Amino acid sequence: MRVTSLSDLPLRDNLVGLQPYGAPQDPVPVSLNVNENTHPIPDDVVADIVASLAAAVRGVNRYPDREFTELREALAGYLGHGLKADQLWAANGSNEVLQQILQAFGGPGRSLLSFTPTYSMYPLLASGTDTAWIPVARPADYALTTDGVVAALREHQPDIAILCGPNNPTGTPLEREVILAAYDAFDGILIVDEAYQEFDAERESAVVLLPGRPRLLVSRTMSKAFSFAGVRLGYLAADAAVVDALRLVRLPYHLSALTQAAATAAIRHSETMLAAVSDIRSQRDRLAAALTELGFEVHPSGANFLLVGGFTNPGATFSALRAQGILIRDLGIDGHLRITAGTEAETTILIDAITALGPGGAR
């Protein structure tokens, strides 16, 4: 029997009343709610990853390489643009990378600014590290402008700012001039969260802006385009001094030998691993066209998901689809739902189901 509830415990003040991150994890046939890559990893790549894991298991009596040198070299090679291994860092998901950044550069008396609606983990990571969170609302079309971003950064002078591009949950691409203006507008750490960068074929990664900008940090992940969410591998490209700062807060041996082996093997096959990206983009565009045709408002997206407005009752549509084994995301944005782009078959099922609900979705 449970004898204690959360409210009986001497919890830190800034955690009182918070809810843990909690996207539903239902084993449904069509799962399009957390922007995973629903395309499976090709069999030959699976075989090579398994062989690498088998070799790594023989060494797990020892602690893993604390500096995960081979993986960092592989990540540097994957990103290109002359990046060196000492500019790369990785952790168990980019969430852990972001947490380490907040541990090193945030904390009590310091602040983190981001432009909402944006990734729901930012405020949770802020409170977990006792960093004040400053939300600044995006314009109605969700697109950041240099003037708006510069004004917010000058006014609040945060210690850390995060620009999410493409932005989750709106899909909005992030323009290079906004990043450049933001960097010059304040003295703090500027993080560009590029979790969805590979899906935004029209724009180059912000890693090209790193030379001469030691306060610019580009966060990436293998969770989305690489179909690797279950492995937990996020990474960062930045000045080598930033990497030294993160070494001060990381737990020793934070990346297991198995994680390092699996990720290094997957990067060897990056071309095959990323082959699904163009299909996902075309399913996204097909879904956008179909929903527009049905009268919904589809926001421009550079990611593997769409934010869709025009639902009379988003909660009712969410429930109606869930009852049919289709899971999408209700983020509490008025009239809106977020939908991950899946395989061709999943997209067809979803379009048919929403079409059957009629104009505006379920009531």
Ligand SMILES: *Cc1c(COP(=O)(O)O)cnc(C)c1O
């Ligand atoms: C999915 C996502 C991440 C990735 O998190 P991981 O911990 O790497 O799985 C990071 N940022 C944003 C905005 C995301 O949507």
